[in-house]
Structures are given as structure tokens and as C-alpha cells.
Amino acid sequence: MLDPSAVSSPESAVSGTAPAPETIAEAMRAIVGATACLTGDTDTEKYVTDYRGLYRGTASAVVLPTSTEQVSAVLAWCHAHNVAVVPQGGNTSLMGGAVPELNAQAVVVNLARMNQVLAVDPINDTMTLQAGVTLSSARVAAEDHARLFPLRIGSEGSCQIGGNVSTNAGGTAVLRYGNMRDLVLGVEVVLPDGRICSSLRGLRKDNTGYDLKHLFVGAEGTLGIITAVVLKLMPQPACTAVAFVAVTDPSAAVALLGVAKARAGQAVTAFELISGPAMTLVLDYLGNPVPPLAGNPEWMVLIELSGNADEEALTAELIEILETGINQSLVHDAAIAASGAQAQTFWKIREEISDAQTRTGGSIKCDVSVPLSRIAAFVDDASAQVRALVPDIRMVIYGHMGDGNVHFNPLRPAEAVAKPFLAEWYTRISGLVDTLAHAEQGSISAEHGIGVAKRDDLTTFKSKVELQVMWQIKQALDPKGIMNPGKVLPPLVQ
Numbered sequence: 001m002l003d004p005s006a007v008s009s010p011e012s013a014v015s016g017t018a019p020a021p022e023t024i025a026e027a028m029r030a031i032v033g034a035t036a037c038l039t040g041d042t043d044t045e046k047y048v049t050d051y052r053g054l055y056r057g058t059a060s061a062v063v064l065p066t067s068t069e070q071v072s073a074v075l076a077w078c079h080a081h082n083v084a085v086v087p088q089g090g091n092t093s094l095m096g097g098a099v100p101e102l103n104a105q106a107v108v109v110n111l112a113r114m115n116q117v118l119a120v121d122p123i124n125d126t127m128t129l130q131a132g133v134t135l136s137s138a139r140v141a142a143e144d145h146a147r148l149f150p151l152r153i154g155s156e157g158s159c160q161i162g163g164n165v166s167t168n169a170g171g172t173a174v175l176r177y178g179n180m181r182d183l184v185l186g187v188e189v190v191l192p193d194g195r196i197c198s199s200l201r202g203l204r205k206d207n208t209g210y211d212l213k214h215l216f217v218g219a220e221g222t223l224g225i226i227t228a229v230v231l232k233l234m235p236q237p238a239c240t241a242v243a244f245v246a247v248t249d250p251s252a253a254v255a256l257l258g259v260a261k262a263r264a265g266q267a268v269t270a271f272e273l274i275s276g277p278a279m280t281l282v283l284d285y286l287g288n289p290v291p292p293l294a295g296n297p298e299w300m301v302l303i304e305l306s307g308n309a310d311e312e313a314l315t316a317e318l319i320e321i322l323e324t325g326i327n328q329s330l331v332h333d334a335a336i337a338a339s340g341a342q343a344q345t346f347w348k349i350r351e352e353i354s355d356a357q358t359r360t361g362g363s364i365k366c367d368v369s370v371p372l373s374r375i376a377a378f379v380d381d382a383s384a385q386v387r388a389l390v391p392d393i394r395m396v397i398y399g400h401m402g403d404g405n406v407h408f409n410p411l412r413p414a415e416a417v418a419k420p421f422l423a424e425w426y427t428r429i430s431g432l433v434d435t436l437a438h439a440e441q442g443s444i445s446a447e448h449g450i451g452v453a454k455r456d457d458l459t460t461f462k463s464k465v466e467l468q469v470m471w472q473i474k475q476a477l478d479p480k481g482i483m484n485p486g487k488v489l490p491p492l493v494q
Helices: 021-032 041-048 068-080 134-141 162-164 251-266 276-285 312-326 340-351 353-360 372-391 418-439 463-478
Strands: 059-063 084-090 105-111 117-121 126-130 184-190 196-198 223-234 239-247 268-275 299-307 331-336 367-369 394-399 403-412
Touching: 021 059, 041 059, 041 105, 041 126, 041 276, 068 084, 068 105, 068 184, 068 223, 084 162, 084 223, 126 162, 134 162, 162 223, 196 299, 239 251, 239 312, 239 340, 251 268, 251 299, 251 312, 251 372, 276 299, 276 340, 276 353, 276 394, 299 312, 299 340, 312 331, 312 367, 340 353, 353 394, 353 403, 367 418, 367 463, 372 403, 372 418
Parallel strands: 059 105, 084 105
Antiparallel strands: 117 126, 126 223, 184 196, 184 223, 239 299, 239 331, 268 299, 268 394, 367 403, 394 403
């Protein structure tokens, strides 16, 4: 992991000399208006500091445009005058990818005021949104037309759709519906020189050459600014069945997932792994509500089935899955949500684990994925090796086991002070975990992206040719290097 105080590399520097900050701010005010151009330290603080407070940069101006045309004008001016541009949505990135570098004369383009639902087509099962629409608002817009937009992540009240697309967000329903890349049908993007590239067509089939939208999904704003998207919608499920289940170990959890998929097929919407220390942490953070399972089991899974059968039939299907798990010695306790309110309580416990870690401090966040067939071995091996380094560390492990994504986040021992602990152990432990995941043909970033935090790690975990191709794409679209400099791309490999 990079030191947050040093987040730039020579290859990320913008070509040419930028004007003075006062000149930049004056030009931005002329484009977006005085009230939508922020320059003072107090006004810009929340836009130049990341969600966890680990990364802080500087900016000549923060602009809040209201239209694609304003974004285009901002980028055209910045491109002509060699000014760095940092696209920003809800600023919920965990990787430092949405804030400017230190000592930068950058313009932060925050899309919060581009928050219109442009169209919902329930017959075509699509909706078209501006990039600043929050995820929760997008889900409500779908529900208002009896449709489902299935992306679910803990920050849905503040994260924005443009940021979700730019980071290829995942979440708890990827097992059934896929991640953001699978849900995007079209994008409107402003290129670094200000040109508008629009393909806002709600088509499942469009075989007319390169599918350009996929260049921008997951690019974290390094190739342009997404200003609008067309998203897939799904039928709303008529009912859900949710249960917390105590399993013997991660291997038993994988076996139980196999039972669930064989019995219920695509009705298996979510399958979340939660370790005992993760449950202890989040219950304490939430004020110690009644735990869903007695005795604080060492390993648990949260299972959700959804479908259009009646609720009684879906619950019966879940019970059959659990009974099979018990008969195969995979399951030793379970609690099925008896109401929608209780199901929401179960999900709140799962979704608050991330904030519980952040508020506690001293968490080493490793967002890895491995093939499902190797996930149990990875968890066991990584846990043993981390405990060998720090025996009293708390193994906060949780995540989307159904799609092979585990948030393997060892938490400082209870008596350790957060900052000294992280200074001593973060790089060593995260490097160990990432190396073990890579050895299992896995990824060091399943859904959180690269940003600044994992940028230089790519030189170890991506091939030379992969990095060269990434740089060739970057240089073709952004030859001046103005788009989100210092993010995603490590120094160029010759």
C-alpha cells in the first residue's frame, strides 16, 4: 500500500505548465457559475479528503456542473491549459481514488448536481440516469415502476451511479445479478479533450464493433468522465427468504452454497460469509443488539433466496437447504427471518461491518477474490500466516463468498493503538494476503478498485504486457495525462 503522503509518480504528471490557481478558478466560474465553483479551504475540504481520512489532496477549484455540456466545457478548458481533472461521485472510495494529489492545481468535478432520472422504460427493462443520482435513488426509481435495480452496497445512500460504474461496483447481489459491468447497457462520457461520446441506447444486442462503454467501466475516471448511463432493470421478486446460519468452517460454507445452488438455482441471491470476530465487532458497534445466533459461532453465512413463488414455498425451500446442510454436518444452527423487518435487521448487521471497522480503527483492508473452489483453503492459509505474525490480531473476515470475494480484514489487537499498528503491519500483512490470493489465481482487488492504495502493487500482480496495454489506452485517450493523475496506473513498464 502506498504512503498517503506520496501519491504521485512521474508518469502520472500532467504534461505542460498549468495556469495559476486564481486563473483556473476564474475560468471555472465562467463555465459553471460562481455558486457552483468552490475555492476556499473550508468549502473544498470534504471534496479533497477521502472517506476514511487517509488521503488528502489540494485543488484549485471544485466545480459542481449541472449538465454534460458544462462538463464538456470544463474538460476542454482544462485540456487546453494542462490542468489536472479529478472526477468525483459520492467520494466513498476506499482506495483514495476520488481525491486529488497533494500540491496539485487540479479541478475536482463533482457530479452531485447532475442527479436526474432521465427515463424509465419498464417494457424494455431499462432506466437512464445522470451520473450524480445516488444508488438508493436509482433503486427507488426502479421500484416506482415495479422494477428492481439489483446493485446493493452499504454506501448506497451516498455513493453515486457514475462512481459505481467508474469503479465497477460489486456488492451483495453479484452472485445472482453480476457486478456493475453486467448491469450497464450504455454510457455517455466526456473525453479528456471535452468531446462527448454518447451511446445511451438500451440494447442487449449491438454488435457494431468495439464496445466502447467497457473502456470506462472500472477505469476510475482515468479515461474520461461518465455523465449518464443506461442500466438494466429486473422484475421485482415477489418475496424473499433470509437466514443466518452457523457453519462448521469456510469449507462447509462452500459446500452449503453448492447445496443451495443445486436446490434453488438462481433464487440464491446472496451468500455472505461472516467470521465470529466480525460479528462481535459489528454487534458492539450497533450497541449490542440480540445476536442472530446464540454462542457467537466461529463462522456464519447470511443466505437470501428471492423469487416469484409464494413466500411459504420459498421459505420451505430454504428450510430444505438447511436441513440438508444439517444432515451433511455442514450446519449446526440457523435462524430464519420471521418477517421483513427481521430480514432487514439481519442485513443491517452484515452491512454495518465495514463502518464498524472504520470507526474502530486499525483495520488492514484486503479486498481479494479467488476461485470458489480455492476460497476455503485461502481463508485457512491466510488466517494461519497472519496469526503467526500477530497472534492476538482479530480476524475480521466477511464478504460475498458466493462470488469468490472475501474482505479479509485483520483488525489490530484490542490493546494496540491504531496508527502505530498500521504503520508497522499494514504493508507486510496486506502484501502477504495479496500474494496468497494471487497464488490461488485470484485478484488483489475484487470490487474496491485500485485508486492510489493498490496502484504500485499492480507492478507485482499484473504482467508487463497487461500494464503496457493499459498505458497505451491511457495515452491514446488522454495524451496530456490530465484525467485523475496518479490513480490506477503504476509507473510505465518499458
